[in-house]
Amino acid sequence: LFPHYASATSGSVYQEVAKQLSKSWVIPNFNFIAQYYDHPAFIQAWIEAAKKHNLDDYDKILFSYHGLPKSQVNKVYSDMQCDGKNCEHEINEDNHYCYKATVYETSKLIAEGLNIPRDKYEVSFQSRLTNNWLEPFSDDVLKSYPGQGIKKVLVFSPAFTADCLETIIEIGHEYKELFEAAGGQKLDYVESLNFSDSWVQAIIEIVNSKVR
Structure with missing residues (x-):
């Protein structure tokens, strides 16, 4: 259930499924859904999730996505280079499988659905292992906010459709502590979407739209 394609996630699943199927004498029909980052039902599920919060109570909205090594993102392109592909601003023929481009598009669509002005939200990346991962880094962004007068922040993490350590602990506890310390x-x-009715309905719509 990865909304945005990445070789480390969706690609690895495809590889293992194909490996196991190759052992069968009779291989059944099957479909892969590579990504659904812009599916209206997926976007709407996040809009519904956000309704628990009054967006006017916050100085900034941060869309924090799981990070990836820049080298993995670059491999999507024939010239092995993500820079210069306008990924922060549009989806095009070159970048529609670029993780960076698709997370920016998801953020834009959710923000538009919630009437969040472009200058009120930002996109960042968490859970990095080295400095050669996608930037800006969520922890650095959050630590910089108070010095800019940004004291109240609401964080989305749309790369995760179910809450996990990266959301509950990393964002909910660790990032909250460093933000307050700053x-x-x-x-x-x-x-996250977890088992909400809107997400269950979204899964049905996504599957139906992709496999029929």
Whole structure:
């Protein structure tokens, strides 16, 4: 259930499924759904999740996505280079399988659905292992906010359709602590889609739209 294609996630699943199927004498029909980052039902499920919060209570909305090594993102392109592909601003023929481009598009669509102005939200990346991962880094962004007068932040993490350590602990506890230590007053997290009715319906619509 990865909304955005990445070789480390969706690609690895495809590889293992193909490996196991190759052992069968009779291989059944099957379909892969590579990604659904812009599916209207997926976007709407996040809009519904956000309704638990009053967006006017926050100075900034942060869309924090799981990071990836830049080298993996670059391999999507024939010239092995993500830079210069306008990934922060549009989806095009070159970048529609680029993780960076698709997470920016998801953020834009959710923000538009919630009437969040472009200058009120930002996209960042968490859970990095080295500095050669996608930037900006969520922890650095959050630590910088109080010095800019941004004291109240609401965080989305749309790469995860179910809450996990990266959302509950990393964002809900660790990032909240570092934000407050830097002078922030309030950091809230939009719970993931989990088993919400809107997400269950979205899964049905996504599957039907992709396999029929």
